[in-house]
Amino acid sequence: MKLIKPRLSFWQIFNMNVGFLGIQYSFGLQQTAINPIFLYLGAPEDMLPILNIAGPVTGLIIQPIIGAMSDKTWSPRWGRRKPYFLIGALLGSLSLFAFPHSPILWFAVGLLWILDVGNNMAMEPYRAFVGDKLPEKQLSLGYQMQSLFVGAGILLANGSIVLFQYLFGGESVEEAGTIPQWLYYSFFIGAFLSLATILWSVFKTPEIPPTDEELEEINEIKRLPLSQRISQPFLEIVKAIKEMPSFMWKIGAVYLFQWYALFIYWQFTTPLFKLTLGFSTSEAASQAAKMSLTYNIVTMLVALALVPLTLRFGGKKVYALSLVGTAIALFVIPYISDPMLVLVPMVLFGIGWAAMMGIPYTMVSKIVPQDRRGVYMGILNMMIVIPMFIQTLSFGPIYKYFLGGNAINAMLFAGVFFVIAAFLAFRLNESKSNNEEDTLVSSIENH
Template sequence: MKLTKPSLSFWQILNMNVGFLGIQYSFGLQQTAINPIFLYLGAPEDMLPILNIAGPVTGLIIQPIIGAMSDKTWSPRWGRRKPYFLIGALMGSLCLFAFPHSPVLWFAVGLLWILDVGNNMAMEPYRAFVGDKLPEKQLSLGYQMQSLFVGAGILLANGSIVLFQYLFGGESVEEAGTIPQWLYYSFFIGAFLSLTTILWSVIKTPEIPPSDEELDEINKIKKLPFSKRILKPFMEIVEAIKEMPKFMWKIGAVYLFQWYALFIYWQFTTPLFKKTLDFTTSEAASQAAKMSLTYNTVTMIVALMLVPLTLKFGGKKIYAISLIGTAAALFSIPYISDPNLVLVPMIFFGIGWAAMMGIPYTMVSKIVPQERRGVYMGILNMMIVIPMFIQTLTFGPIYKYLLGDNAINAMLFAGVFFGIAALLAFRLNETKSVNVD
């Protein structure tokens, strides 16, 4: 019999999610600054998808393994999820500091691999951490609070890019093979936030000790031979997939189209503005940062507003409608020639991003067993990175041979995929929790 989880105050829930700020700042730099750096260092546009393969590959491998390991971890001093936060944050911090110093393309690509390992180590247990701490009635608030920090982190990252280019970019001419100095500062801030925000949450939020049954299972695993302990997380993942609720398979179908489309958007926003607004790479990167700045501001504003809406109308409806709005935003962007007006569709994108970053996690957390929450959150994140992996392998040729090397067509392609994701989201049937909180 599980103990009843106490309700937490608004500020306790906020404190436990502060670490997400640093993780998402790093993610914001990956969305907006990494691909321009690849372009600065000489990467051709049709190579951008494959150069971003680090994200899906590391997510596919790291997140479920870390989830399974954290389920079976307990230290009276360090806790269950916190050790993974700290190691991941330290790796991410070091990589962010080094990234703008990349002398050549292959060095930057290698750093992206290490950065993604660190971010995945920190992010996946964080999703389970919220489910561990909160009773079911507060799960929506907990995950939408994470959504708020998603918006805040990416907002700060992209705001810093716009600010530093304005302050230090000047009228400097782009130099082939060189990363502009003004871009360095955003990465240095990220290196600082990655570690300090995680430390804040670690210090402020104690973890709930495992039940006697869970502790017995953890101690049994500690007594296994080293080779069997290494294999245990993989066995946990396989077993969890075999017993996975049908609802998660349906979420996987939505994610296939949703995340394929998102990766296209992040990769091809800069090339799009070079074409539609006749911008240089720096100008296009700055415009892309303004887009991200706008939609993440909206995400911050609406994230907690979605809590009462999902309670009243159900997560499925709010989620699906938000995806329709996101599709509409992508359909309109290529046909707006004013750099200021092109920010307007980002209102709908921001609402969609707030829903994507909170609602699915709330729905899944309610239906998975407590003792497997980490591994199932890892599997849910596998459903994010598999579409990204497919996109990195397939979209380069699609872009070059089917879409005519045209970033406008790429954005419209992404809009169609968001529309399909919305239709599939309407098929989700929300299930009551099997947990006893």
């Protein structure tokens, strides 16, 4: 039986996605502040990829399991997806509060593992949450709204780093093994937002109850012996992979190169500016934050504008061209020696980031079964973390032995991978939907 979902207003979709703000603020800190903290605590540059292995490993394990579990969860009081992103937000909030107090490198690395567990618990069911609530004609608007909050969350994270470094870091002297005081404040804000924004969405957005058939299946699982209940999510993941639509295999090929390249960018922006601009670690970290600030402003501005573009020209074309633009940005950044001019390529990067954070989820959500959306969103996110896992294991030696330990070469390497990702994206075959264009465009124009 096909579930008929009510059409939601613009502000209902907005409130549903507010929780993504806190999750992405946390990811923004990971992109910009975690690696400088590792450097402050004495980590060598070629160790940065392996120190970041927590993200890929926890994403690979946590996201598909939580997705499968949330598909088979229902509480009349708490819902289906909400219990998982509430627990994840609490873990993330506590980790962010503790992170700047790290006394040694390995303490910070351990906290990163806990933080990534929390973030992955919160984010995976959130992707499915939007697909659960929205009719197919509003999926594009729903996921691009998430893209907007991706930009907003990372924007706030990096804006806070730039602001606090400007206000409190100008006269500070870097000490080996010590995290600057000005970095503390950004983490404390993140600890608050991580929980507060999730609570906003939880109380503002009720979940759609399962159908009678789904509820009976959930109750059958509850009646199983404990050992079978524990194994159930793993069996569901294996079954879902075996039956996975061919489109998802193709998007996995795009993701392999896209996310490998993104992880290089995030890890080596600070070392790059130490080399190309002659900055100290603090100055380079602040410049990296300005770069992230710029592209996430662009992401916020263009996220919803991409909805009518994808409907007119197709998600595949808009997505692929955005990856080409991101490649161009990475090719030119290493050759700009002015700290203001180097922000200009971030316009292309921001358009690419807006597309990456919305369009693939819209395309996948249209082709997967409603009652397995959680596990398939988890598998889609596995396709993000597997490239990251490969990158953390492989790029350290590549950087050291083949790229000469040179951050400029690392950025160019990432640009080449984006070109490959764009070529593969052009080869995707989209799922078509009837009468979607008028509904979505009017939804944006009327609000």
